[in-house]
Amino acid sequence: MNSMNSGQSDGTWSITTRVIVYAAIGAALYAVFNWTTFAIQIPGTQNVSIRPHFGLVTFFGFAFGPVAGFLVGFVGNTVGDQLAWGSAFGSWWWSVANGLAGLIAGLFPVWMASRMTSLSSRAMTAAVAGVIGTVVGFLFIWIELIIQPELGFNTILTGEYIPVIVGNSIAAAIVTPILIYAWEPLREQLGR
Amino acid sequence: MRAAFRYLGRGSWLSRRDPRVLILVPLLLVIGGSQMRDARQLAVLLLLAFGYYLLARIPWRSVRVQWTYLLGVIGVFALFNALITGGRAGTFIDGPTHVLLTIPPVGAELTAEGISLAASQLLRYAAYAAVGFPVAYALAPGDLAIALRRLGIGDRIAVMVELTVRFIPTLAAEFGETVDAQRVRGYDPTARGGGPITRLRRMAPIFVPVTVGSIAGAEDTIDAMDLRGFGVGRRTWSRELRFGGADWLVVGATMAIVGLATFLNLSGQSQHYLLPFLVPA
Numbered sequence: 001m002n003s004m005n006s007g008q009s010d011g012t013w014s015i016t017t018r019v020i021v022y023a024a025i026g027a028a029l030y031a032v033f034n035w036t037t038f039a040i041q042i043p044g045t046q047n048v049s050i051r052p053h054f055g056l057v058t059f060f061g062f063a064f065g066p067v068a069g070f071l072v073g074f075v076g077n078t079v080g081d082q083l084a085w086g087s088a089f090g091s092w093w094w095s096v097a098n099g100l101a102g103l104i105a106g107l108f109p110v111w112m113a114s115r116m117t118s119l120s121s122r123a124m125t126a127a128v129a130g131v132i133g134t135v136v137g138f139l140f141i142w143i144e145l146i147i148q149p150e151l152g153f154n155t156i157l158t159g160e161y162i163p164v165i166v167g168n169s170i171a172a173a174i175v176t177p178i179l180i181y182a183w184e185p186l187r188e189q190l191g192r
Numbered sequence: 193m194r195a196a197f198r199y200l201g202r203g204s205w206l207s208r209r210d211p212r213v214l215i216l217v218p219l220l221l222v223i224g225g226s227q228m229r230d231a232r233q234l235a236v237l238l239l240l241a242f243g244y245y246l247l248a249r250i251p252w253r254s255v256r257v258q259w260t261y262l263l264g265v266i267g268v269f270a271l272f273n274a275l276i277t278g279g280r281a282g283t284f285i286d287g288p289t290h291v292l293l294t295i296p297p298v299g300a301e302l303t304a305e306g307i308s309l310a311a312s313q314l315l316r317y318a319a320y321a322a323v324g325f326p327v328a329y330a331l332a333p334g335d336l337a338i339a340l341r342r343l344g345i346g347d348r349i350a351v352m353v354e355l356t357v358r359f360i361p362t363l364a365a366e367f368g369e370t371v372d373a374q375r376v377r378g379y380d381p382t383a384r385g386g387g388p389i390t391r392l393r394r395m396a397p398i399f400v401p402v403t404v405g406s407i408a409g410a411e412d413t414i415d416a417m418d419l420r421g422f423g424v425g426r427r428t429w430s431r432e433l434r435f436g437g438a439d440w441l442v443v444g445a446t447m448a449i450v451g452l453a454t455f456l457n458l459s460g461q462s463q464h465y466l467l468p469f470l471v472p473a
Contacts (some may be wrong), residue, residue: 013431015348017417018433021410025357025363027405031356032364048390052395056403071349075356083360085257085262087324090317147226150270151462152277174392175399182400186408187434 005084012065012110019068026060026072027079029053034080054168057098058130061106062176063183069102073137093143101137101168105129106175119184123177130172135165201330203303204249211339213330217244218323220446224453225316225340229282230465231308233456234315240449241322244442248326266317270310279305283464284417290471304470312464338429347427363406369404 009153033053057076074174077095082088106127109116141160144151201207206214221241225306228234273281278301279289321404337354342346374397386394417423435443455461 015346015423017414017422018346020352020423021414021417022407024214024352024359025406025410027352027356028359028363029406032367034359050392052392052399055399056261059403067296071352077256077351078357079353082257082324082328085265085321086258087218087262087317087320088327089218090320092222102440148313149229149282150313151273152281155273155276155281159269171392174389175248175395178393178396179403180243182404184405186404190408190411 007014007184022064023071027076030076035083050167050170054171057102058105058172058178059179060072062126066103066106069106072101074099092119097138097140101133105133123180126176126180127173130176131169134168201248206248207330211335217446221323224450227453228456228462230462231311236318242320245322248330250329270313274306274310275300279303308467
């Protein structure tokens with residue numbers, strides 16, 4: 001059975017059963033890894049660490065579309081925050097930023113479909129999509145200048161934005177293509 | 193690894209409320225709390241939030257790790273912000289500061305204003321957590337999707353959120369099994385050798401099987417949902433939700449707090465408060 005038979009369309013922005021279930025899996029994985037605070041500190045830095053599981057957000061966006069990417073980042077981060085420190089909505093802007101990173105990564109297969117002719121070009125595009133999605137998506141956290149007036153510009157820049165885009169970009173650039181290499185052959189086998 | 197939302201607040205007064213109340217209250221409090229800056233007002237907000245939290249009767253032993261993590265992380269970050277800004281942020285951005293301590297060698301100043309700002313941050317986040325915990329521990333399993341739907345979220349997204357919560361224990365168990373299986377094959381998840389990139393790539397034997405295996409296993413779930421007509425038409429729900437008097441009381445009180453916070457914000461009566469006992473005589 002495919003989604004066409006169930007009456008659901010398969011456009012880029014469609015919320016089909018497949019998108020819902022894949023997004024739920026991605027969000028659950030992201031939340032679980034978030035909760036376990038899986039991070040690799042970059043030597044020589046105080047607060048820059050690589051969170052490998054962030055690659056899941058950009059992978060799900062790239063592989064299953066912008067809607068899935070946004071939901072994995074947004075819902076995954078929200079549920080992960082609830083698991084870790086009991087407040088799903090306390091840092092809602094970080095959840096939105098994660099969602100935007102996944103959404104932007106999910107737009108690349110739409111924009112660059114004609115250029116991804118091989119598995120290696122697809123994996124390379126996924127890495128680039130992950131980095132760009134991260135850098136642009138996390139611009140949203142600058143909303144803290146309004147909603148958290150205690151934070152200064154320098155605090156947000158040096159304590160939040162730069163550490164997160166460095167760490168998450170590295171994770172996205174490495175983990176996303178690894179997952180693409182693993183998923184694509186299976187996707188062809190399944191006929192998706 | 194036990195990763196799940198446990199229904200610890202079962203039987204409490206809060207757990208008997210309409211599930212929409214448990215979602216609305218933290219959402220509204222975030223809107224109100226983000227408009228408050230005065231530490232005295234935030235302390236009152238925290239007291240009210242804590243009273244709400246106690247109504248969920250969540251055993252302290254089950255959540256003390258989360259509370260410790262929250263207060264620790266927020267406290268450290270608030271202190272970091274106090275040092276970076278030197279207290280020149282928010283309401284104190286243009287005024288003089290009272291230096292309490294200068295930290296060598298960078299000469300960062302810990303000021304009374306910086307600590308006052310940190311106190312506001314900590315109080316605000318503690319209030320958020322106090323009303324947030326009942327969402328995880330006093331919301332009955334199976335009520336999340338219907339509550340989101342009746343709050344105006346679409347059928348498919350509401351089901352997606354509930355599926356996420358349902359998948360967490362299963363995927364956490366799969367993660368543990370995969371780590372054990374790879375360990376038996378000689379994989380060492382605790383190995384520290386190599387740079388950050390090498391260590392990141394070393395996690396592939398965990399990430400790849402768990403992720404790809406979960407996606408492949410989802411095909412059955414997708415087919416089962418399609419066979420039951422998911423997403424074809426308007427979804428019906430077996431449970432009816434109806435606000436009772438107590439539900440209206442709680443939501444009404446929270447909206448009153450938001451209204452007051454908005455009034456205080458717009459009238460300029462919620463500026464950052466310099467804690468007087470920090471100012472040298």
